[in-house]
Amino acid sequence: MTDAQNTPKIQPFHAPKGVPDYVPPASADFHAVRSTFEKVIHDSGYGHIELPVFEETALFARGVGESTDVVSKEMYTFEDRGGRSVTLRPEGTAGVMRAVIEHNLDRGQLPVKLTYSGPFFRYERPQAGRYRQLQQVGVEAIGVDDPALDAEVVALADRCYRALGLSGYRLELTSLGDETCRPQYRQKLQDFLFALPLDEETRKRAELNPLRVLDDKRPEVQEMLADAPLMPDHLSAEAREHFETVTGLLDDMGVEYTLNPRLVRGLDYYTKTCFEFVHDGLGAQSGIGGGGRYDGLMAQLGGQDLSGIGFGLGVDRTILALQAEGVSPTTGRRVDVYGVPMGVEAKKTLAVIVDHLRRAGVSTDMSYGDRGLKGAMKGADRAGALFALVLGEQELADGTVVLRDLTTREQHEVALQDVVDTVRRALA
CATH class of the missing domain: 3.40.50.800 (Anticodon-binding domain)
Structure with missing residues (x-):
């Protein structure tokens, strides 16, 4: 037997579980989706911001919300060699707000309009459309509480999908109220929830952020929530006027939407306008993007008490939606x-x-x-x-x-x- 036959075969490496590779020719679609999003957004006056891939863990715990699954279950958190707790970014808004505060961008002309793109990380059970490294393109418009800005951001996200030729999605829209009506609604919802036979983990979630319970996908929980009080029925006059202005502007812009009073985004910082783009061709992971307003987040992170609104569009899920519709964002031509x-x-x-x-x-x-x-x-x-x-x-x-x-x-x-x-x- 030769030495070559005695040498053990070196096993090849594989990408980490739940982390997709995009290689030619499929990578052309990935590039086309991301670059189309970026062009539409840049053409609307948003400046690029490049964010760190990891930040202090406390930034996400405070900014995203400790009651969220993102913080409690899904973050990639570790200690660096200096003993500091750092986390691979699970989302973009908290990092953008940190950068705006740190670099005094909020001291100039408002709103501060920024866009970013790249990978984000969540420790989830991998399945079609749900990855541990997900790719997003996002925007944040910070510093002005104006319903016209809300309408611009929602319409901009819609235009990103239209620019790709995507059509089989729906835009779901609601209002999560403001500081004048959310506390009263929170108490009403908690009173309702604590009267139900909830399991211990769900009851803890109801104590921290009862809105998160409405987002529970389990059929038995949804059945118990059939008569739960809904935020749009308890809006203050100011919050209702804000939302009606947003929907009126979207009507005038020709942006189609569906009102969904049970819509709850997966992060704690959302207030007032909240929206999600849903594509039924993706199965269980039907959300392809979304966002909302987050009044109070900047002050919570140590900055001025300024409001903001933004969105994140999932590149991976948008590719799956295009495939479900049989639409290709590319010509298949690498060179002429x-x-x-x-x-x-x-x-x-x-x-x-x-x-x-x-x-x-x-x-x-x-x-x-x-x-x-x-x-x-x-x-x-x-x-x-x-x-x-x-x-x-x-x-x-x-x-x-x-x-x-x-x-x-x-x-x-x-x-x-x-x-x-x-x-x-x-x-x-």
Whole structure:
């Protein structure tokens, strides 16, 4: 037996459980969804903010709410080498608020309008649409308590989905009241809940934040909650006027929505306007994005007593929703032009031509590894190219290259010095 046969086989590594990889060609859809969201948002005047991937644990405990499943069950928390408790970010709003306070962004023109994107982390049981590393694009508009701003943010989220061609979702909307009516409603809801035969964990949740009990998905709990008092029936006059202004503006903007008085977001900081985008094509994990207003959060984190509103759109779940509708956000085309060299000298010449095309703004790739014509053309097909540039010894001697239309299969020779202009005209 040889030494090679005696050597134990090295086992390959795998991605952590619940953490998806996006690789070509599927990664093109991921990139298209995220970049489309980002463009729509940037075109609406939101500036980019890049957040740390981890923060002090206390930021999320105080900002997100200790009664939430996110804080109590799902955070990736650990001690660093200095003995400090840090947590991989489970959501974006608390980190944005921390940055706004720390860098005095709230001391300038208001509202402060920011957008962010990237991975967030929650220790959940992995399933379709629910990952331990999830990708989001979000916005926050901070510093102005204006229902017109609420309407802008809701409509902006809706426009992000429309820009992808997504249509089979619904926007659910409600109001969670303000400081003038929430305490009274909280007491009414707790009185109702404490009269029910709740299990110990649910009763503790009712003590901390009774609204969270309304979000319990268990059928037996939902049956007990059928006659529970609902926040929209107990709004103050000011909170009701705020919400009616929001819905009126959305009507005028042509944004369709459904009023859902039982809507409860999974984080404690929401007040007044609250919304969620739901797609039934995803099964149990039907939420694809959402958000709301969070008056009081900045003061709770040590800043001014300023209000804000924002949303987070799930990139992963949006991809699943697009797949459920049979809609692709991409053309399947990686490049427009693909170079096919036949021979060493042809490869050198074509490599320079490819570089010139790229400098001219033409997306271009070429075959490497001395493959034959048939194998190289398969590469062009896989790249989704519209045109191929075929250069062999004869063309090289003649100072030409063959430009082949991969749709019509027509082809003709082009002088090497005219390739860039000819290709640009063909693409135009």
